[in-house]
Amino acid sequence: MKKSLNALSVFKKIEGLPIIIVFIMLIIAFTITAPTVFTNYRIYMSFLQTVPPMLVLGLGLTLVITAGEIDLSFSAVIAFSGFIFSYIFRTLNTPWLAFVSAIAGGGLVGFINGILIAKIGVPSIMATLASQFFWNGLTIKLCGGLSWNIKVIKTYFIHPLFVGRLFGIIPVQAIWALGLTIFIWFILNRHKFGESIMFIGDNPEVARVMGVNVEKTKIQLFTINGLIAGFAAVLLTLEMINFWTTQGSGFLLPVMAAVFIGGTSIAGGQGSIVGTFFGTYIIGSLEAGVVATGIGGYWTRLVTGLVMGASVVLNILIDESNPKNIIKVLKRSVFNKGLKNNRTNT
Amino acid sequence: MKQKFTVLILITIISILITGTLLFSCKGKTTSKNTTEEIVIYMQMGGTEGDPSTLARTNGAKAAAKSLGVKLIEQYSGWQPEKMINQFKEALSANPDGIVIMGHPGEGAFEALVDEAISKGIIVTSGNNPLPNIEKKYQEKGFGYAGAELYAGGYLTGESMVKAGLKSGDKALVYGLFHQEGRNQSPQGMFDALKNAGCKVEKLDISPEVDSEASLAIPILTAYIERNPDLKAIGTQHGNITSNLMKVLEAAGKKPGEIITGGIDTSPATIEGVEKGYVSTTFDQVLYLQGYYPVLQIVLTKKYKIPGLHINTGVGTVTTKNIKELKPLIEEGIR
Numbered sequence: 150m151k152k153s154l155n156a157l158s159v160f161k162k163i164e165g166l167p168i169i170i171v172f173i174m175l176i177i178a179f180t181i182t183a184p185t186v187f188t189n190y191r192i193y194m195s196f197l198q199t200v201p202p203m204l205v206l207g208l209g210l211t212l213v214i215t216a217g218e219i220d221l222s223f224s225a226v227i228a229f230s231g232f233i234f235s236y237i238f239r240t241l242n243t244p245w246l247a248f249v250s251a252i253a254g255g256g257l258v259g260f261i262n263g264i265l266i267a268k269i270g271v272p273s274i275m276a277t278l279a280s281q282f283f284w285n286g287l288t289i290k291l292c293g294g295l296s297w298n299i300k301v302i303k304t305y306f307i308h309p310l311f312v313g314r315l316f317g318i319i320p321v322q323a324i325w326a327l328g329l330t331i332f333i334w335f336i337l338n339r340h341k342f343g344e345s346i347m348f349i350g351d352n353p354e355v356a357r358v359m360g361v362n363v364e365k366t367k368i369q370l371f372t373i374n375g376l377i378a379g380f381a382a383v384l385l386t387l388e389m390i391n392f393w394t395t396q397g398s399g400f401l402l403p404v405m406a407a408v409f410i411g412g413t414s415i416a417g418g419q420g421s422i423v424g425t426f427f428g429t430y431i432i433g434s435l436e437a438g439v440v441a442t443g444i445g446g447y448w449t450r451l452v453t454g455l456v457m458g459a460s461v462v463l464n465i466l467i468d469e470s471n472p473k474n475i476i477k478v479l480k481r482s483v484f485n486k487g488l489k490n491n492r493t494n495t
Numbered sequence: 496m497k498q499k500f501t502v503l504i505l506i507t508i509i510s511i512l513i514t515g516t517l518l519f520s521c522k523g524k525t526t527s528k529n530t531t532e533e534i535v536i537y538m539q540m541g542g543t544e545g546d547p548s549t550l551a552r553t554n555g556a557k558a559a560a561k562s563l564g565v566k567l568i569e570q571y572s573g574w575q576p577e578k579m580i581n582q583f584k585e586a587l588s589a590n591p592d593g594i595v596i597m598g599h600p601g602e603g604a605f606e607a608l609v610d611e612a613i614s615k616g617i618i619v620t621s622g623n624n625p626l627p628n629i630e631k632k633y634q635e636k637g638f639g640y641a642g643a644e645l646y647a648g649g650y651l652t653g654e655s656m657v658k659a660g661l662k663s664g665d666k667a668l669v670y671g672l673f674h675q676e677g678r679n680q681s682p683q684g685m686f687d688a689l690k691n692a693g694c695k696v697e698k699l700d701i702s703p704e705v706d707s708e709a710s711l712a713i714p715i716l717t718a719y720i721e722r723n724p725d726l727k728a729i730g731t732q733h734g735n736i737t738s739n740l741m742k743v744l745e746a747a748g749k750k751p752g753e754i755i756t757g758g759i760d761t762s763p764a765t766i767e768g769v770e771k772g773y774v775s776t777t778f779d780q781v782l783y784l785q786g787y788y789p790v791l792q793i794v795l796t797k798k799y800k801i802p803g804l805h806i807n808t809g810v811g812t813v814t815t816k817n818i819k820e821l822k823p824l825i826e827e828g829i830r
Contacts, residue, residue, distance in 0.1 A: 186721040195717040195746045199710055261508060294545030294553060295828050298763035389710060389742065391764045394545030395735070399708020434714065436702060441718040449702050 165423035167463030168411050171456060172427045175438065183441035190318065192437065197323035200433035202227070202385040204326045206404045207411075207425045208333045209377035214408060215337065216370055217350040217417025218266065218273040222258060222280035223378040223404070227397025228288045230255045230382035235297045235392035244307040251386075252379035258284055259375020263368035289394050297392045312387045322384045329377075334422040346370060350417030406453070407432045410460035431456060535566045536793050537586035538595040540786075541623055543573050547762035548734035548782070550828045552623070555786025556595075563794050574678065574706075576600035583608050591617060593637075593793030598624035599677035605629060609638075620792045620803060622785045624677050634803040637796030641788035643780035643809025648759070649681035649732050653688025655776040655812045656728055656757040663693025667728035668719060670712070670736065673700045681732035681778075685757065689730065701733055709735035713743050720747040720754070730757040732778070738764035741773035761813055761825045769818045776812045783829055784808040 163169070180187040206223050213220045234251035238244055258280065265276040302308050313321045337343035345366045348356035353363050386392055409415060410431065411424025435456065436449045538556055542549035553569060560567035568591070572578040576599045586594045587608065594617055596605065609629055612619050613636050621630065623642040630638050661667065667689045671682025682698075689696045699719065705711045720726055720743075731737055737758025744754060751772030758765060758777040768774035788806050795801040813821060824830040 183718070183722060185724075186718050189721055191746070191748060192714065192718055192721055195714040198746060199713050257508075289544040292545065293828075294550050295826075296545065296547060296550075296762055296764070298767055298826075300767060385710070389739075389764070391738070393547075393735070393738075393762075395543050395707070396710075397708070398543070399704050399706075399711060403704060403711075433711075436704070436711070437714040437718040440699065440715050441722050443722065 165412055165421050165427055167466075168421075168424045168427045168431070168460050170463065171410075171460050172431055175431060175434070175456065179434075179438040179441060183438070183443070186441040187438075192441070194318055194320060196430065196434050196437070198320040198388065200430055201320070201322040201326035202381040202388075203400055203404050203407065203433055204426065204429040205329060205381035205384065206378055206400060207407045207429045208329060208422065209374035210404060210408050211411070211413050211420045211422060211425045212333065212337060212343075212346060212370060213273075213374050214413050214415065215350050215417060215420030216346045216367065217353070218367070218370070219277065220259075220262065220273065220371065220374055221277040221401065222262060222284060223374065223381075224397040224399075224401045225281040225284040225288070226255045226258050226375060226378035227382045227385060227400065228394060229258065229284045230379040231386040231392050231396050232288045232292050232394075234383055234386050235299050236292070238299055238302060239297060244302060244305045248307060248383055251383050252376055255375040255377070255379020255382065256372050257375065259372040259378070260368065262375070263371035266371065267364040267367035285398075292392075292394060294394060296394060298390065299386070299392065300390045302387065302390060308387055308390075311384060320388075322388060325384070329380075330422060330426050337420055337422055342366070342369070347418055347420070350414075350419070352418075403432045404429070406457060410457050412460075412464045428460070431460075533564065533566050534593065534794055534797055535568070535589075535591040536560070536593040536595065536790055537568045537570060537582075537589065537591050538786075538789065539570045539572060539579055539582055539597050541572065541574060541597055543571055544569075546735065547738060547760050547765070551782035551830060552786035554828050555783035555788075556790050557786070558783075559787040559790035563790065565790055565794060567790065574599065574675075576604070576675075576677070580604055580608070583612075587612055587615075587617070590615065592797055593618040593620065595619075595789040595793070596621050596626075598626040599675075601677065602626050602628050609633065613638075618793045618796050620789050620796075622789045623780075624680075630803060630805070637792060637801070637803050639789070639792045639803030639805055641792070641804075641806045641808055642785050643681075643778070644807055645677075645680035646684040647807075648778050648780055648809040649684025649686075650688040651684075651809065652681075652732070652757045652759065652776060652778040652812060653685040653692070653730060655778075655814070656685075656689065656730055656755050657692040657694075659755045659757075659775040659814075660752075661689070661692060661694055661728055661755055665694045665727035666723060666725050667694045667696045667730065668699055668723070668726060669696060670699045670701060670716065670729065670731045671733065672706065673698055681759065682730070685730045685732060689728070694728070701731075701736070705736070706733070709733070709739050710742075712736050712739055713746055716743040717746045720749070726754060728755040728757070732759045734758075734760040734762065734765075737774065737777055738762045738768070740765075741768035741771065744773050761821065761830060763826055766818060766822055766825055769813060769815055772815065776814045778809065779811055779813050779830070781808040781810055781830070 186192050230251040233254040234247045237247035237250050262277055262280050265271045266273045315321055345361045348361050349363055357363050407428035408425050411428030412421040435453050439449045439452050540549050540553050556567055570582040580600050609619050613633055618637040620639045625640050630640055669682050669686045672678040686696055740756050755775045758774055765777055785808055821830050
């Protein structure tokens with residue numbers, strides 16, 4: 150029993166373990182209930198096609214929440230940066246200038262958010278909520294409410310580079326999103342900037358005493374989140390080869406749900422990039438999975454709630470600092486005590 | 496000092512953005528006669544600014560306001576019934592000359608409010624989604640309707656899908672907002688048309704997430720197609736999902752025409768789908784007229800006491816046969 154508990158302790162140190170378990174269980178459940186769908190590659194390719202923009206948004210948001218802040222403006226950046234990209238491409242026929250401008254536009258939004266929050270002291274929830282309305286409104290005003298088709302961009306290299314199909318089937322945006330996930334993981338877990346974010350999230354005053362420039366780090370953080378959201382906007386616009394004024398508006402809740410079920414603490418100080426990765430693919434595949442089982446679309450929200458609840462509960466049970474941590478409970482349990490007594494007697 | 500400089504830069508950036516926004520706003524401003532006789536109308540546009548189901552309506556309303564010298568106040572509700580009710584109350588408190596509403600919240604929710612508005616001398620009319628009993632009650636006071644008959648429009652689209660090649664016994668899916676009263680009329684019409692043609696039809700409800708972000712429909716419909724390899728048709732009466740039908744069929748590995756599709760409204764993405772044969776037919780409810788006529792109705796009633804007119808704007812469907820001539824107008828946000 151003791152060896153099992155030690156093995157369990159090692160096992161639980163795997164980052165994002167609860168959500169990985171939930172993900173595997175879901176895939177198994179869907180494969181059993183909808184074998185014709187989930188044993189076919191197409192459904193997975195459709196996830197790899199549609200989930201990456203949400204994942205990219207989730208990565209940036211994970212950093213922000215780890216710092217104890219929140220950013221509600223990323224959905225507006227999807228529209229704003231998508232507009233910049235489409236407008237510049239349509240006007241100047243320069244996809245790379247459009248690309249850089251779109252990302253810079255996202256960065257500008259993030260920078261302004263950072264100044265409002267770090268320098269002026271506006272709570273991040275209020276600042277970014279106002280930002281969301283402002284940038285959304287500005288986008289609609291600038292484009293006159295029109296949506297644009299940019300199918301000509303398919304003839305440019307930028308299209309297959311970011312949203313092409315590897316070997317004819319694998320959506321390239323999924324690879325870009327995976328690459329960004331690995332990069333952000335290293336930033337958060339192995340770089341000084343990530344360390345600073347976690348200190349700030351834990352306690353900004355202590356972080357300040359330890360030499361972290363809290364204001365500067367927050368500004369950088371929101372700017373980076375804006376840049377990342379700008380990139381997500383480009384991926385979405387390239388994949389859809391269309392710009393809509395409402396694009397991104399439906400991402401707010403799903404992306405937040407993905408970050409939280411992935412194990413990032415709402416209190417800050419702790420973030421899981423691996424958790425966000427699997428959390429996003431869970432959220433992105435849930436409804437399709439429910440539909441594939443044939444039990445009807447009305448069940449989606451109910452199932453989503455169950456999955457979220459299960460992930461959060463698992464996270465808490467496995468959390469080391471929690472006195473109800475399952476390892477500690479097992480160690481204190483009568484079974485372990487019983488084994489100890491047996492060894493003493495023999 | 497450094498902090499003050501940073502704040503100054505921030506204020507400068509925000510000022511430039513606000514000034515730029517105001518300049519753009521002024522660019523398209525209606526130059527109406529600014530006299531005491533100017534008619535003020537509050538109008539519910541339905542969705543969000545610029546979305547495919549709203550844009551042409553907004554443009555039609557603005558065109559009417561401009562030519563008739565009306566001050567138009569646009570209201571956007573994201574198709575949320577409770578927000579429409581709140582917006583009516585806001586309009587009521589402003590005491591305008593007229594209010595244009597949509598029937599999504601239902602007659603029960605609107606009746607008392609319409610009673611109050613009309614008792615105050617405000618002209619109320621409707622568009623897009625009818626309120627037949629209220630219309631009957633207040634037709635003399637100018638309550639009219641300009642819109643497609645939702646159920647009839649869905650039925651017409653279903654019939655058009657049958658004409659595109661469906662046979663009795665074929666399997667079909669109708670993907671619609673079945674959980675929303677009002678917006679469930681058109682997909683129900685489509686469902687009934689396909690069923691009456693002998694097809695085996697299933698309903699699938701659109702979730703609130705997909706309602707806001709239509710790209711999320713792609714894996715859902717792909718999963719459905721994979722689960723039902725004998726599927727012959729997909730129909731929807733959601734404008735944004737219609738725009739994504741081509742992407743859905745591509746993701747599912749289907750060639751144009753392999754699955755007959757029917758949708759609603761027109762957007763640049765839908766045009767491309769029709770041109771390439773992925774979208775077989777799309778219902779045209781001429782949103783421009785749904786914007787123009789209600790504004791005209793209020794002016795006619797205000798000035799000449801003309802009763803409410805009931806105008807059916809659902810004139811037909813767009814297919815590969817007529818898409819060419821409509822394309823430039825669709826891209827301008829007129830059709």
